[in-house]
Amino acid sequence: MRCALCDDTGWKPVDVDGVSRVVRCDCWRQQANERAIDTARIQKRYAHCELTNFEQHYDSLRDAFRKATRFVEQFPVVDRGLLLIGSHGVGKTHLAVAILKAVIRAKGARAYFYETGELLKLVRDTYASDTNEMDVLRPVLEADLLVLDDLGVDKTSEWVQEMLGHVVNIRYSERRPTVFTTNLIDSDDPLHPRSFLYRLGPRTRSRLFEMCDWVYMDAIDSREVGGPDATPDQIQRWQKNSPMSPRNIEKARAVLPGKAGGQLRARPRERGGSADLKWPGGRAGS
Numbered sequence: 001m002r003c004a005l006c007d008d009t010g011w012k013p014v015d016v017d018g019v020s021r022v023v024r025c026d027c028w029r030q031q032a033n034e035r036a037i038d039t040a041r042i043q044k045r046y047a048h049c050e051l052t053n054f055e056q057h058y059d060s061l062r063d064a065f066r067k068a069t070r071f072v073e074q075f076p077v078v079d080r081g082l083l084l085i086g087s088h089g090v091g092k093t094h095l096a097v098a099i100l101k102a103v104i105r106a107k108g109a110r111a112y113f114y115e116t117g118e119l120l121k122l123v124r125d126t127y128a129s130d131t132n133e134m135d136v137l138r139p140v141l142e143a144d145l146l147v148l149d150d151l152g153v154d155k156t157s158e159w160v161q162e163m164l165g166h167v168v169n170i171r172y173s174e175r176r177p178t179v180f181t182t183n184l185i186d187s188d189d190p191l192h193p194r195s196f197l198y199r200l201g202p203r204t205r206s207r208l209f210e211m212c213d214w215v216y217m218d219a220i221d222s223r224e225v226g227g228p229d230a231t232p233d234q235i236q237r238w239q240k241n242s243p244m245s246p247r248n249i250e251k252a253r254a255v256l257p258g259k260a261g262g263q264l265r266a267r268p269r270e271r272g273g274s275a276d277l278k279w280p281g282g283r284a285g286s
């Protein structure tokens, strides 16, 4: 169907103080935003994810949805990003992708989706080729919005911690919002194999507190409980034993440090406002 405003030229006539001019048509902006979504690196299996089809069967999911909607409305004037925490299957990635598409559509933002493991591999691959790791990192560090999916899922190492710490740090100091998803646990035990401390290190963990709202998403995950036809016994066992069941999350929440909200705005800029992206680490490999 031809655009009634611009006859598909992409330019529509407007009247400015009695003078006829042309400006970019709404249809052109819309198409540009759809192209930006196509190049945002969203994987095919998440292509259907929108805010409108996010399932909100539990309180924590309704709360996460409200925070996501508010984030999109306020973007880019947001103090903090979001850290979506929960077990597999609760819809963290769905919500993150939906936020990403919404800020592209509504705000024309430059926004990208990366699985954390995929990003680490892309950087690592540059070490064995002629490409520079900055070619990989630049869009990650400079995007108006970055979604970093499954933070901490990979085998940790000094290099992994440094690389992720670098990405987190730069986005923090340049005040560019990030939406993370993770199924890590905030345990005080630095040796807990699934804790933020163990996987990412104490500095990155405290940065995440400063730069993000921690949004806990929990629901009974049908896969974990034993399928959609789980018996009450199976559900009870899950509630008791899973670190992601609502009651265990409450316990974990009780040990969280106080809110570090508002600090982003008050902090002086560390980097003198330059967009210098130099990466101090060496080529240590994984």
Ligand SMILES: [Zn+2]
Pocket (backbone or CB within 6 Å): 003, 004, 005, 006, 007, 008, 009, 010, 011, 012, 025, 026, 027, 028
């Ligand atoms: Zn048009």
